[in-house]
Amino acid sequence: MTEEFIRGALMEITVSPAGERAAVVQLRGRLDLLVAAEVKQRLAQAVSEGFRLLVVDMGEVSFVDSSGLGALIGGLKAARLAGGDLRLANLGTQAQAILELTTLNRVLRPYPNVAEALRAE
Amino acid sequence: MQRSYSETTLMRASWGPAEWAAFRRGLIKILVITNLTLGAYYLLWRGTVSLNWNAWLFALALFGAELYSYIGSFLFGLTVFRLRERGEPPPAPPGLRVDVFITCYNEPVELVRKTVRAAMAIRYPHQTYLLDDGNSPAMQAMAAEEGCGYIVRSAAWKGFDRHAKAGNLINALEQTTGDFVLVLDADQVPLPQFLDRTLGYFADPLVALVQTPQYFINVPPGDPFGSQAPLFYGPIQQGKDGWNAAFFCGSNAVLRREALARTGVRFFVYDVERRIRRALREADTVIRQAERRLTKADRRRIAPALRALRQAVAQARRELDRGDTFQEVTDRFQRRAEEAARMVVASDLRQIMADLADIQAAEAAEIMRALNDEALLAELAARDRSPLAAIETVRQLIPLLVNEAMDYLPISTISVTEDMSTSMRMHATGWRSVYHDEILAYGLAPEDLRSALQQRLRWAQGTIQVMLRENPLTLPGLSLGQRLAYFDTMWSYLSGVPTVIYLISPVLYLVFGLLPVNALSDEFFWRLVPYLAINQLLFAVISWGRPTWRGQQYSLALFPLWIKAVVTAAGNVWFGKKLGFIVTPKTRQAGRYFGLVRWQLLMMALLAVAVVVGLGQLAMGWRSDGLPVLVNVFWAVYDLVMLSVVIDAAMYQPAEEQ
Numbered sequence: 001m002t003e004e005f006i007r008g009a010l011m012e013i014t015v016s017p018a019g020e021r022a023a024v025v026q027l028r029g030r031l032d033l034l035v036a037a038e039v040k041q042r043l044a045q046a047v048s049e050g051f052r053l054l055v056v057d058m059g060e061v062s063f064v065d066s067s068g069l070g071a072l073i074g075g076l077k078a079a080r081l082a083g084g085d086l087r088l089a090n091l092g093t094q095a096q097a098i099l100e101l102t103t104l105n106r107v108l109r110p111y112p113n114v115a116e117a118l119r120a121e
Numbered sequence: 122m123q124r125s126y127s128e129t130t131l132m133r134a135s136w137g138p139a140e141w142a143a144f145r146r147g148l149i150k151i152l153v154i155t156n157l158t159l160g161a162y163y164l165l166w167r168g169t170v171s172l173n174w175n176a177w178l179f180a181l182a183l184f185g186a187e188l189y190s191y192i193g194s195f196l197f198g199l200t201v202f203r204l205r206e207r208g209e210p211p212p213a214p215p216g217l218r219v220d221v222f223i224t225c226y227n228e229p230v231e232l233v234r235k236t237v238r239a240a241m242a243i244r245y246p247h248q249t250y251l252l253d254d255g256n257s258p259a260m261q262a263m264a265a266e267e268g269c270g271y272i273v274r275s276a277a278w279k280g281f282d283r284h285a286k287a288g289n290l291i292n293a294l295e296q297t298t299g300d301f302v303l304v305l306d307a308d309q310v311p312l313p314q315f316l317d318r319t320l321g322y323f324a325d326p327l328v329a330l331v332q333t334p335q336y337f338i339n340v341p342p343g344d345p346f347g348s349q350a351p352l353f354y355g356p357i358q359q360g361k362d363g364w365n366a367a368f369f370c371g372s373n374a375v376l377r378r379e380a381l382a383r384t385g386v387r388f389f390v391y392d393v394e395r396r397i398r399r400a401l402r403e404a405d406t407v408i409r410q411a412e413r414r415l416t417k418a419d420r421r422r423i424a425p426a427l428r429a430l431r432q433a434v435a436q437a438r439r440e441l442d443r444g445d446t447f448q449e450v451t452d453r454f455q456r457r458a459e460e461a462a463r464m465v466v467a468s469d470l471r472q473i474m475a476d477l478a479d480i481q482a483a484e485a486a487e488i489m490r491a492l493n494d495e496a497l498l499a500e501l502a503a504r505d506r507s508p509l510a511a512i513e514t515v516r517q518l519i520p521l522l523v524n525e526a527m528d529y530l531p532i533s534t535i536s537v538t539e540d541m542s543t544s545m546r547m548h549a550t551g552w553r554s555v556y557h558d559e560i561l562a563y564g565l566a567p568e569d570l571r572s573a574l575q576q577r578l579r580w581a582q583g584t585i586q587v588m589l590r591e592n593p594l595t596l597p598g599l600s601l602g603q604r605l606a607y608f609d610t611m612w613s614y615l616s617g618v619p620t621v622i623y624l625i626s627p628v629l630y631l632v633f634g635l636l637p638v639n640a641l642s643d644e645f646f647w648r649l650v651p652y653l654a655i656n657q658l659l660f661a662v663i664s665w666g667r668p669t670w671r672g673q674q675y676s677l678a679l680f681p682l683w684i685k686a687v688v689t690a691a692g693n694v695w696f697g698k699k700l701g702f703i704v705t706p707k708t709r710q711a712g713r714y715f716g717l718v719r720w721q722l723l724m725m726a727l728l729a730v731a732v733v734v735g736l737g738q739l740a741m742g743w744r745s746d747g748l749p750v751l752v753n754v755f756w757a758v759y760d761l762v763m764l765s766v767v768i769d770a771a772m773y774q775p776a777e778e779q
Contacts, residue, residue, distance in 0.1 A: 066382030073529040102386040
């Protein structure tokens with residue numbers, strides 16, 4: 001019960017369509033081990049709903065840990081297997097730092113904003 | 122006044138435990154250096170003037186075995202050179218979120234219940250989970266009765282490689298949220314103070330692992346199967362700890378989840394890069410193969426395209442070195458490869474290319490799937506294809522990579538000893554480990570020879586798998602000390618063949634008169650005896666009252682097992698073969714297991730014959746080489762004593778069966 005409450009309080013996920021097969025996934029809160037499973041599952045669900053390009057808007061994410069990155073990798077895999085892609089936009093300093101620390105930026109290149117991430121080839 | 126004065130002097134003169142420990146560490150350093158110096162002195166002489174070229178094959182084999190042992194002493198000496206005895210642990214900070222995982226797979230329910238109860242009774246607040254990979258209703262019912270969390274594989278595993286215990290842990294990590302995880306085997310019963318004694322080390326934010334000993338309570342007197350590992354869970358892990366290289370042994374250890382996750386992410390990226398590089402290497406092979414097959418007529422038209430393709434591969438490699446994102450590298454490669462293909466696709470060829478596209482796409486996909494399988498990869502790359510087909514294969518090769526990218530895994534799955542591999546990856550990612558030398562759990566060791574050997578085989582196989590797949594000598598991110606500390610363990614598992622050479626040597630001399638050295642001169646003794654003496658002394662000081670005789674016997678006597686482990690692990694890594702298990706002995710009689718130790722028995726018979734022949738001929742006056750015979754008889758008897766351990770083990774029967 002408490003766990004559920006904490007999850008609800010820590011992370012809010014909104015998926016909004018942006019164009020034909022693209023969606024912007026807005027995350028709000030801490031992207032950490034408490035919510036990783038849920039985020040991963042929600043991203044996979046978006047892919048199964050038919051979205052091929054997922055742009056994750058990290059603008060409102062206050063903190064990312066490695067389990068959170070694991071959830072993003074899970075989403076990326078789901079998107080790629082469906083022939084699509086997952087992109088990160090609006091990263092804060094801490095998110096940028098852990099992305100570089102793990103060298104994950106070589107797989108998930110961060111985009112400065114959602115529009116650019118949607119537009120990129 | 123006077124009394125207190127004498128007490129002070131007494132205190133100064135008598136050493137407490139701390140002084141003795143310091144003395145021992147200093148002595149170990151001196152002995153290690155002396156040992157290596159004497160060994161070099163002996164081996165230099167052995168390698169230069171002593172080799173008997175009349176028996177060159179034997180001479181070189183024995184010299185090779187001695188070199189192997191010397192390198193082993195060097196690695197072992199280095200490991201124990203910085204022995205780290207940590208003593209009292211720092212206090213556990215309150216309020217940490219800890220999960221206790223009990224991994225089980227079809228063990229008896231009542232046995233697991235004991236572990237579950239003890240785990241739940243650990244004092245520091247925590248959540249206990251039973252990770253049941255056997256998915257058994259009885260286990261689930263027991264967990265419910267005890268009020269323990271119960272985890273089985275999620276639906277996501279259906280149809281995928283389950284990765285045994287590694288998969289079990291990965292699955293549980295996904296379903297839980299503690300910041301720290303205590304991992305226990307189903308038969309390791311923890312003490313209530315386990316977490317209080319280990320969590321304190323995590324105050325250092327870089328500590329990822331605290332490993333404690335595995336100690337077995339069901340071992341009968343004399344330890345017939347050599348189950349206890351007092352040398353490993355002691356000086357060896359303490360030595361590795363000194364180099365920040367103490368490693369995870371699968372149970373009785375606390376792990377930091379963030380470290381597992383970050384290492385998983387880091388190695389996910391590492392794996393993707395490794396796959397791209399392998400794919401590029403295969404592309405090179407395919408292109409070169411095609412260039413060799415070009416007919417005269419094709420040459421003018423197709424050679425430039427192949428050259429362009431080769432340049433695209435080289436360019437992609439440069440971009441990877443530069444640190445470009447993988448997407449950029451693969452996109453650009455794809456564009457360049459398409460341009461190259463367009464160079465040959467004149468109107469008359471367009472139809473042919475279209476036909477080829479499907480076939481080559483399938484073939485490219487096959488290569489991508491084979492990226493973890495060196496043998497299959499080589500075969501696919503070397504396959505006969507027309508130059509046009511080659512171009513199409515390469516063009517379709519790289520883009521697939523990104524689609525088939527592997528998952529992020531917090532536990533390594535490259536080896537059946539996921540524990541060692543995972544901790545090596547954590548070290549390579551910059552984390553620290555701690556070996557805390559205090560027994561905090563009581564376990565059960567295998568109670569029959571077959572299971573004991575199976576367990577030993579699995580450890581050896583897993584270690585060799587790690588050596589072949591992610592060699593610590595080349596894995597980026599490790600310090601030199603860590604590289605050598607990990608390599609030490611791997612090197613020790615290669616002892617099978619050198620041991621055979623050592624064992625056969627007295628037989629070759631006593632029965633066939635083959636001597637690997639020129640002459641057993643004084644010089645031989647003056648160089649060898651001090652080396653051996655210091656070696657034994659060093660071993661004694663390192664053991665320091667811990668019983669290590671059984672371990673020494675087994676490390677020699679299990680030579681067939683070590684050879685089998687290396688052969689099967691290499692077959693697995695290079696040729697994709699199954700690892701295999703200890704086969705049930707056909708000659709099993711009344712609970713005796715002589716079939717399992719047949720090679721040892723054969724070797725003992727040979728040695729015994731050699732001793733009889735040598736001494737007999739000497740007594741009859743048929744030979745006059747008294748000294749060499751005595752030296753070889755000495756070694757043969759030593760070998761027989763060491764090997765004799767397998768007879769006890771094969772005859773051993775648990776009390777209830779007797």
